[in-house]
Amino acid sequence: QSNKVEVVVFSAPSYACKRRTTLKNHNTLLTEALSILAESAELNEDEGRGVAFRRAAAVLKCLPKAVSSMEQLRGLPCLGDHSMRVIKDILENGASSEAESTKQSERFKALKVLTGIFGVGAKTADRWFREGIHSLSQLQESGHTLNQAQQAGLQFYDDINLPVSKTEADAISEIVEKAVHAVLPGAEITLTGGFRRGKLTGHDVDFLITHPEEGKEEGLMPKVVSWLESQGFLLYQKTTRNSYLESKDGPGRPASNMDRFERCLSIFKLTKDRCVGQKQGTKQSATPIESHVKTVCSLGDPTQAKGEGNSESLTGSCQKTEPNPQSHPHPLSQIHPSNLTLNVLGQEKSLDVDQAQTSGHKPWRAVRVDLVVSPVSQFAFALLGWTGSKLFERELRRWAGHEKAMSLSSHALYDNKQSRYLRASSEEEIFAHLGLEYIPPTERNA
Ligand code: ATP
Numbered sequence: 001q002s003n004k005v006e007v008v009v010f011s012a013p014s015y016a017c018k019r020r021t022t023l024k025n026h027n028t029l030l031t032e033a034l035s036i037l038a039e040s041a042e043l044n045e046d047e048g049r050g051v052a053f054r055r056a057a058a059v060l061k062c063l064p065k066a067v068s069s070m071e072q073l074r075g076l077p078c079l080g081d082h083s084m085r086v087i088k089d090i091l092e093n094g095a096s097s098e099a100e101s102t103k104q105s106e107r108f109k110a111l112k113v114l115t116g117i118f119g120v121g122a123k124t125a126d127r128w129f130r131e132g133i134h135s136l137s138q139l140q141e142s143g144h145t146l147n148q149a150q151q152a153g154l155q156f157y158d159d160i161n162l163p164v165s166k167t168e169a170d171a172i173s174e175i176v177e178k179a180v181h182a183v184l185p186g187a188e189i190t191l192t193g194g195f196r197r198g199k200l201t202g203h204d205v206d207f208l209i210t211h212p213e214e215g216k217e218e219g220l221m222p223k224v225v226s227w228l229e230s231q232g233f234l235l236y237q238k239t240t241r242n243s244y245l246e247s248k249d250g251p252g253r254p255a256s257n258m259d260r261f262e263r264c265l266s267i268f269k270l271t272k273d274r275c276v277g278q279k280q281g282t283k284q285s286a287t288p289i290e291s292h293v294k295t296v297c298s299l300g301d302p303t304q305a306k307g308e309g310n311s312e313s314l315t316g317s318c319q320k321t322e323p324n325p326q327s328h329p330h331p332l333s334q335i336h337p338s339n340l341t342l343n344v345l346g347q348e349k350s351l352d353v354d355q356a357q358t359s360g361h362k363p364w365r366a367v368r369v370d371l372v373v374s375p376v377s378q379f380a381f382a383l384l385g386w387t388g389s390k391l392f393e394r395e396l397r398r399w400a401g402h403e404k405a406m407s408l409s410s411h412a413l414y415d416n417k418q419s420r421y422l423r424a425s426s427e428e429e430i431f432a433h434l435g436l437e438y439i440p441p442t443e444r445n446a
């Protein structure tokens with residue numbers, strides 16, 4: 001007779017796009033440590049290492065129970081030696097010494113702060129770090145020339161690094177719907193990204209816009225942006241036009257996972273009465289938007305708020321009622337006096353921290369919003385591509401390429417064996433083309 005205790009040995013498919021990953025995570029201690037290491041690798045521009053840690057974290061996210069011993073992991077894919085050492089450390093000692101020391105390292109902390117600026121990626125942050133710039137105040141003092149995205153990123157730093165709630169996302173949805181319908185009745189707006197996957201918070205709000213009649217969506221973005229700007233909803237925006245048809249590598253095969261839709265990366269100004277304490281399900285009424293517009297207008301001239309580097313007009317509409325934010329320490333407060341000077345494209349511009357930064361008392365907050373316009377013929381691909389998660393998307397493309405000899409993008413699916421595009425008008429059809437069981441958005445949280 002054996003004394004052996006039965007251990008639950010986990011198993012899972014090796015492609016994340018074959019797994020159902022809900023937001024219920026039974027292994028947060030493990031996945032958070034692996035995510036730190038992934039993030040650190042990404043900040044060091046070591047993509048391979050980053051993906052390896054992301055895959056390891058993702059496989060643990062889909063387990064039905066907490067891992068309690070190393071033997072349980074025997075049957076799992078995606079767990080390399082390094083990830084296994086990290087897991088072992090946590091199971092034995094309650095924490096990963098590597099993840100902990102990474103989190104505490106000067107470099108990691110500095111790169112996190114710097115990439116927290118909208119418009120600053122790993123490359124720029126690394127260059128600054130090597131110049132001795134480890135904080136926002138040091139960046140300010142350096143006299144570096146910042147582009148307009150980065151200026152806005154610095155100006156709204158605290159707000160942008162504050163998670164966006166679902167309630168706030170719904171409020172933004174109403175505004176976007178109003179804008180789109182004002183310039184193109186019949187257009188359809190879909191919330192994508194993390195919120196479509198059921199997340200309760202996000203770093204931004206993502207929308208996909210189309211029109212049931214092919215071609216009607218052309219030129220839509222500039223009109224939507226103009227409308228939003230005229231109503232004072234935009235603090236910053238950068239619109240990129242559709243480059244799909246002009247590209248050399250043909251539809252369906254973009255050079256990278258970057259798609260070529262007409263898109264707008266923006267920062268919205270959301271008034272607080274719209275983002276706190278608002279009950280959901282009040283969608284049909286247009287009144288809240290009207291009153292919002294009025295509120296914004298009553299504070300000043302919101303049409304001035306264009307985020308074009310003119311920080312005085314940017315903050316001018318709201319500043320008079322601002323209490324002093326000093327009670328809340330924030331990354332810029334250390335540099336303080338309230339007027340900072342930034343060397344912007346060779347010009348001296350003043351950045352008023354008191355207004356620019358989240359006092360927590362100002363009647364609005366800045367929210368990052370991504371808008372994408374797709375022709376209806378590509379809508380299903382765009383929807384699938386913009387719903388995420390990023391790892392889920394990556395794995396879908398890997399599956400398509402390696403297992404099916406197909407190329408998947410946010411525009412199309414190309415079958416390399418049949419040398420033709422496979423059409424689809426729903427996500428379900430795309431999964432079917434790929435020979436995959438359909439995974440709904442809420443189970444794509446890999
Ligand atoms: P969060 O809640 O933090 O915003 P998210 O999943 O919504 O998480 P995003 O960075 O907003 O993350 O990206 C949403 C989706 O859009 C992802 O699936 C990503 O692959 C896709 N995406 C983001 N940027 C691009 C881009 N430049 N080109 C193509 N797809 C993109």
Ligand code: MN
Pocket residue numbers: 193194195202203204205206
């Ligand atoms: Mn998002």
Ligand code: MN
Pocket residue numbers: 193204205206370
């Ligand atoms: Mn986004």
